[in-house]
Amino acid sequence: MDDAGPAHSGRFTPLAAPGGGGDAPDLDILGDTIGFYIRVLDLAVSRDLDRRLDGLEVARGKGKITSLLLIDRHPGIRPSELADRTLKDRAQIARIIEGFIAHGLVERRTADDDSRAADLRVTAKGAALATRVRQTITAQDRAFFAPLIAGEDRQRLIALLRRAYLGLLAREGGIGA
Amino acid sequence: MDDAGPAHSGRFTPLAAPGGGGDAPDLDILGDTIGFYIRVLDLAVSRDLDRRLDGLEVARGKGKITSLLLIDRHPGIRPSELADRTLKDRAQIARIIEGFIAHGLVERRTADDDSRAADLRVTAKGAALATRVRQTITAQDRAFFAPLIAGEDRQRLIALLRRAYLGLLAREGGIGA
């Protein structure tokens, strides 16, 4: 409160250096919650991903990507299963699939064992796109987070996030048990 | 592949128990990326938060919450500074502020030292709401994540996320450093 000249506007106490001693002053607002960081990081990483996927036919919006990759990885997957995995509702999934089909990325048939259910699989075009998307995302994720967290810490972060995600699926989707 | 009867649809390999040995089979899709978990967790935690904030005047959508809390915590903050902190653009911030003012939560004056700039502060009503929102969010975050990650692991996760967030602010906003 006495030195450390203002770096940006002079109105905020400057943030402490990440490696430094004290906490960042502004984080007392919601800094003891996981959700706060999740929300801000999601905004930043998804925005950056949108840019790097630009022109790839599933570009705008992060919502469709996981669905395409899941269909690619699990031929015959059903819409309701997609909804479970992605934590979206069936209505959303239906429109996403409609978009995939309109772009010639996915095919839909009636399931053999249940006339109500649909059977989804990627086309050759969809498979090619899925491969490119997967490569792009993997590269983007590394490039985006590398300057922020690296080495062992990166692995620890992934492990912790994965545990939370798995707990979430078990709780919300009833998958796996 | 031989036992572990299908719990949901029978089409997926069941997920491994979070504490168990192997990785969850489906996570090889994007499981080595931080962004994948961030995106899914954000969807789930924000959806849950929306429900718990229902009726609180900033209910729908997570976008306004941090802005209100920042104005509450930093009287006199300017829109451009809000944009930096929340990683949103100025146009968005302008509409959010407009909404706050329309609801009598925030007041806006012209800044003393710069006629272009605005000077934001919460009203008594806005301050009261900010307090309630902060309490609600803190409680929600604990309730939501407690079953998923607890104790030391929770603290480690927060520390890692915070480090990434601070790095992000330094990189994108030009704040601090």
Next chain:
DNA sequence: TATTGTTATACTCTATAACTATA
């Protein structure tokens, strides 16, 4: 000429309800 803030537009995501067809 650059910056602060605003307005306007278009697209995407999300929630919700209602509907069909099958089981």
Next chain:
DNA sequence: TATAGTTATAGAGTATAACAATA
């Protein structure tokens, strides 16, 4: 009656461009 999928609507977030006022 319950489930799988679809359709439709409304509200909210985001990106982008264009603009006025001031520095």
